Structures are given as C-alpha cells and as structure tokens.
Amino acid sequence: MTSPGLFTPAPLPADAVELGRIQEAWGVKGWLRILPHSAQTQALLAAKQWHLQPPEARYRGGFCAFSGSVQVAVIEVKTHADALVACLEGVADRSAAEALKGARIFLSRSAFPTTPEGEYYWVDLIGLEVVNRQGVHLGVVRDLLPTGPHAVLVLEYTDTSGAAGKSAERLIPFVSAYVDRVDQPERCITVDWQPDY
Numbered sequence: 001m002t003s004p005g006l007f008t009p010a011p012l013p014a015d016a017v018e019l020g021r022i023q024e025a026w027g028v029k030g031w032l033r034i035l036p037h038s039a040q041t042q043a044l045l046a047a048k049q050w051h052l053q054p055p056e057a058r059y060r061g062g063f064c065a066f067s068g069s070v071q072v073a074v075i076e077v078k079t080h081a082d083a084l085v086a087c088l089e090g091v092a093d094r095s096a097a098e099a100l101k102g103a104r105i106f107l108s109r110s111a112f113p114t115t116p117e118g119e120y121y122w123v124d125l126i127g128l129e130v131v132n133r134q135g136v137h138l139g140v141v142r143d144l145l146p147t148g149p150h151a152v153l154v155l156e157y158t159d160t161s162g163a164a165g166k167s168a169e170r171l172i173p174f175v176s177a178y179v180d181r182v183d184q185p186e187r188c189i190t191v192d193w194q195p196d197y
Helices: 042-046 094-098
Strands: 016-026 031-036 049-053 070-080 083-088 104-108 129-132 137-146 151-159 166-173 179-183 188-191
Touching: 016 042, 016 083, 016 094, 042 070, 042 104, 137 166
Parallel strands: 129 188
Antiparallel strands: 016 031, 016 104, 031 083, 049 070, 049 104, 070 083, 129 137, 137 151, 151 166, 179 188
C-alpha cells in the first residue's frame, strides 16, 4: 500500500490538461497500465513529472492512496499494446500500484513537446471556431474522434432551421483536403466545407 507521504502534494498547474488515468497494476514490480485519453501520447511519454488526482467521486469508492493533487516522478513510461505502462518513483510493488487504480493523470500544457509544422495537439483545437472559405460560421470544436487514418473534428453549433435554435453536431474530417488553415492565435480553423454537407 502507498503511504500518505509517498507523493508530494502540489496544486495542479493553471494550464493542466487531463491526459489519462491509471487503469490497473501491470506485473508485480509496481508498474502501472495507463489508459490515455487520446491516441497522441507524446506528452505522457516525454514527461518526467505527472500530477495525479483521485478518481471522480462516482468512481472513487475505496480509493485512499492520496487526497487532493500530488506530483509524482516518472521513472519510465513506454508503449505497450493499445496503452502505456509506467513506473513511478515510490511505487515498488503490485499492491502499491493497485492502490492507484483510477487516479487521473494531468500534465502542464507548457510541458508538452513541440509538434512539427502542421501537426497539433487535440487539446489545442478544442474550442476553436470553424468557418468555411466564405466566412460562414460552422461551429466550435467540441471534440475530435480518431477514425483510424485520420481524426474528425466534432463541431457544436446552433441549428436555426427549426422553430427554436437547438444545439446540433457537425463532423468534418481533419485532413488537408478540407482543412485550409489552423490559426491558433486567432482561435480559428478555416475549412473547405458547406453548412449543408
């Protein structure tokens, strides 16, 4: 079992992003199986420190490894099958690893590795306005869906075709054939897409 003083209490950074959760113990030497929230795992793989928080209240039953936010040192993390496995400082056996099941993993956005030109972290696209070449507002990026070869932008917009405007969803493939420009400073994505597609 982990001891109360095992991890360093530390507030989440102001730009913290939740990147995954500890799914379960992996092996008998304290390794953890990590379930990333995104197929983009570069930030988790590169970080030397993670911030952890307990699971959400509805999943917290019996969790007592720590309370509040803590900072942990990452000894090693690597890809394994469809997930990641990690070794954290102070987690030396299977019992200690099992005690962390469900903990949420956060990382400061400023600690993410730089992406190559034309590539973006999903978290940087969420909330951007999407307009087409004619300047028509198509919606705001609410999420991205991995579909194998590429991701799909999930836009939320107000459907005004009915009597009362209601929230609706629009899907646009995030590929160069449809995406003309991503302007992060202006928080806008320009696409070759029509409202009636």
